[in-house]
Amino acid sequence: MLRLADWLMIQCPVMNVTGSQTLRLTWHNLAKHYGARPVWQHLEGELSHGEVLVVSGPNGAGKSTLLRLLCGLETADAGSIIYEWRGQRWTPTQMRPFIGVVAPDIAVYRELTALENVHFFATARGQSVSSEQLHTQLAQVGLLERAHDQVAAFSSGMVLRLKYAVALIQQPTVLLLDEPTAMFDAAGRTLVEHIITAQRQRGITVIATNDARELAWGDLLLKAGSA
Amino acid sequence: MRHFFRAALAVARKDWQIELRTRYALNAMLLFAVVTAVLVSFRLGPLGLSRDRQAATTLAVLLWVAIFFAALNGLSRTFVREEEMRTAALLRLTTPPLAVYLGKLLINLLLLVALELLVTLLFVALMNARIAQPGLFALTLSLGGLGLAVATTIIAALVAKADGKSALFTVLAFPLLLPLLIVAVETTEVALAGSGWAQAAPGLRLLAAYTLAELAASLLLFERTWES
Amino acid sequence: MIRQLATPAKISTGLLLSFVAAAMFLWVPAHEGLGNVGRIVIVHVPTGWLTCVAFLVSALYSLLYLRRGRLSDDANAVAATELGLLFSLLSTVTGAIFAKVVWGTFWNWDPRETAIAVLMLIYAAYFALRTSLVPGVRQRRLSAIYALLASVSVPFLIFVIPRVTDSTLHPNCAILNTPNCAGLALTADGRIQGQVDDFRLKLLDVQESDTLLTATIEVRDPASGTLTTLQPSFDLVSGQPKAIERVPDTLREVQIKRVSGTASARTIEVALANVGNIGLLTDQRTLITFLVSLLGFTALFIWVWRLRALLLGLQAHVQGWNA
Known part of the structure; x- marks a missing residue:
């Protein structure tokens, strides 16, 4: 019933696996339905280390759904998603500890302060972070002055900055961004651009957006909803 | 494994911090307990019951009625809030499922300890309850509370995914908890009346067995619930 | 198929x-x-x-x-x-x-x-x-x-x-009328009082011939509190209950299910069954x-x-x- 080994694999990310550090993501024959309505079918594609994929398409075309599939928050009705990394094949669920996600429907705790949020999500991943690391991370997204304020008092742009801090604190190999700049001013947009550039060193980025300026950030473009 | 337990503790600590700042669960539970105890005491306590030969039975039943319904007022909060505030997704992405379960179990246990202490104090103060065997009484409340926490935590995880959450929680929890409640009431009665450890032993064993069985089932089923 | x-x-x-x-x-x-x-x-x-x-x-x-x-x-x-x-x-x-x-x-x-x-x-x-x-x-x-x-x-x-x-009102002996029905053992020299469900039974006397054992049992009805003395008997040869006595104003019957021990120290197993259930x-x-x-x-x-x-x-x- 319970395969302990599998279970422990998910519970405790294996930090000392050797093998190629370069990452390859492939999805094959992917299909997803909501009720009887197919979102898309026979979706194919792949993404290699350092690349940035931009997914665009009209509302309801399944941009966010693809991102949710990539991190295992939802399961596909057919097809497979495989990460090849460190000489192993990983499912999205197994890959979770190495994925950072920023999305409008994924919230942080309003009752906690910015610092407590970042600290909690790092610890919950099983990471031990120093207070210095936490502060550096908050400084990167421009929230250092507000580190000890409760999120409830934040503007929506600041909440989005905090989500970036939470996603980046564990130096994710895979970065998934849904509407990455929806609440941002020009400074925020520059910040995201920097983050994406830095991510090219660490692994891959998938962005879901319809903003014309952001389409240029990608090496590859997937137009959803046209099929 | 060290990471795992650290994650579980982090979940419990985070919920405790949030609980201290919002007091959603604590207020609901503790106020319910106070209202119940006061209402019961108006008619029955403090002298009314001590003249009654059946005082231990009545007190044990009322004590568990107060604990059970107060607990059902608050124990689903931590899970329901994750879904309502849409923080569940990030928790699922970052935290191993069982660490979430253990963390939530821990916070529910803490809440229950606070509740049971308050209810006991209220019953001693307002109803003039005399506890003949305090050790047995404490053990019964601890075991009963543990079983209550184990069963309600997994049901809270179920309920958090459904509509009409607060009404549903009681409906789902009651039939599952009935064996526990019956035995807990009976053993508490023994402790109040002071009929001795030998009388209470089968009840205590049943409480422990029930708790273990529900814990095993919860550990096996939680991941499915949480990832649904 | x-x-x-x-x-x-x-x-x-x-x-x-x-x-x-x-x-x-x-x-x-x-x-x-x-x-x-x-x-x-x-x-x-x-x-x-x-x-x-x-x-x-x-x-x-x-x-x-x-x-x-x-x-x-x-x-x-x-x-x-x-x-x-x-x-x-x-x-x-x-x-x-x-x-x-x-x-x-x-x-x-x-x-x-x-x-x-x-x-x-x-x-x-x-x-x-x-x-x-x-x-x-x-x-x-x-x-x-x-x-x-x-x-x-x-x-x-x-x-x-x-x-x-x-107490259970439900029959445990409806289908098979076995000695495992609610009952208790009363010993003439030791345990002479016992309780089945809410009925209290007291063994007052045991009379024994070669073939027949007759017990005198006092039954207290929990509903009315009345005491009744009944004399169920047991056929020692066939090993079957003989006289089955009804507790007045109730739907219960007292019968001797089994007898063990020697004539000087008998243990009598008494069953108190619902009238309607037996059979x-x-x-x-x-x-x-x-x-x-x-x-x-x-x-x-x-x-x-x-x-x-x-x-x-x-x-x-x-x-x-x-x-």
Whole structure:
């Protein structure tokens, strides 16, 4: 019933696996339905280390759904998603500890302060972070002055900055961004651009957006909803 | 494994911090307990019951009625809030499922300890309850509370995914908890009346067995619930 | 093979149940002690049995659904739960009618009444959970999880329930009149007083000849508090109870089930059984009708359950929930 080994694999990310550090993501024959309505079918594609994929398409075309599939928050009705990394094949669920996600429907705790949020999500991943690391991370997204304020008092742009801090604190190999700049001013947009550039060193980025300026950030473009 | 337990503790600590700042669960539970105890005491306590030969039975039943319904007022909060505030997704992405379960179990246990202490104090103060065997009484409340926490935590995880959450929680929890409640009431009665450890032993064993069985089932089923 | 057998099976189910319906009122004689209300047993017991079967089936298919994720497993579990709810209602209503006539109360928190009440609550909760979820994978998974959690909790009732109440009005000896019926051993030289259910029994005297043992037993009726002295006897040669004495104004009888020890230090096992229960099914025609009813209702259950599961499965397919 319970395969302990599998279970422990998910519970405790294996930090000392050797093998190629370069990452390859492939999805094959992917299909997803909501009720009887197919979102898309026979979706194919792949993404290699350092690349940035931009997914665009009209509302309801399944941009966010693809991102949710990539991190295992939802399961596909057919097809497979495989990460090849460190000489192993990983499912999205197994890959979770190495994925950072920023999305409008994924919230942080309003009752906690910015610092407590970042600290909690790092610890919950099983990471031990120093207070210095936490502060550096908050400084990167421009929230250092507000580190000890409760999120409830934040503007929506600041909440989005905090989500970036939470996603980046564990130096994710895979970065998934849904509407990455929806609440941002020009400074925020520059910040995201920097983050994406830095991510090219660490692994891959998938962005879901319809903003014309952001389409240029990608090496590859997937137009959803046209099929 | 060290990471795992650290994650579980982090979940419990985070919920405790949030609980201290919002007091959603604590207020609901503790106020319910106070209202119940006061209402019961108006008619029955403090002298009314001590003249009654059946005082231990009545007190044990009322004590568990107060604990059970107060607990059902608050124990689903931590899970329901994750879904309502849409923080569940990030928790699922970052935290191993069982660490979430253990963390939530821990916070529910803490809440229950606070509740049971308050209810006991209220019953001693307002109803003039005399506890003949305090050790047995404490053990019964601890075991009963543990079983209550184990069963309600997994049901809270179920309920958090459904509509009409607060009404549903009681409906789902009651039939599952009935064996526990019956035995807990009976053993508490023994402790109040002071009929001795030998009388209470089968009840205590049943409480422990029930708790273990529900814990095993919860550990096996939680991941499915949480990832649904 | 199974398909070929399906139609004959359905027809024979119809025949069996028609026979039961007719025989129940026309062929089965009225019970000696209970009169016409005794006939209800023929429906009451099979429906009660199927309530428990439905619970097990639903738990089993819930487990299968979680393991295999097949739509049909979920449909089977739901169909079993629906039937469980239906049969638990039938069993409760028939039982309550019987209880009102024979025991004077519709409901008594008798152990079996408690058990079926809990099963009914669980069935109801299952549907409450199901209707509050959007049809889909999540709905099916969560209801399966609830069914499994319930199946972990219910067995504890078996241990817990006998502790709730000392007495059961339900027969434990209806079908097989064994010495294991509620009773106790009274020893002439030691334990001369004991309690069966709420009746207190006291052994006053034992008279013994070569063939016959006669005990003088004082019985205290818990309802009225009156004391009665009865003299049940036991045939030492055949090893069977001889005189069976009724406790006045109750539906209980005292009989000696077994005698052990030597003549100087006898241990007498006394049973205090419900009048109506002993031999409820001893009449041959009643027993046959009862067994046919058990078979017929079980067949009906399987048939309706398969049909309903098929329908639910189709419904889920048509509505495109097969995500």
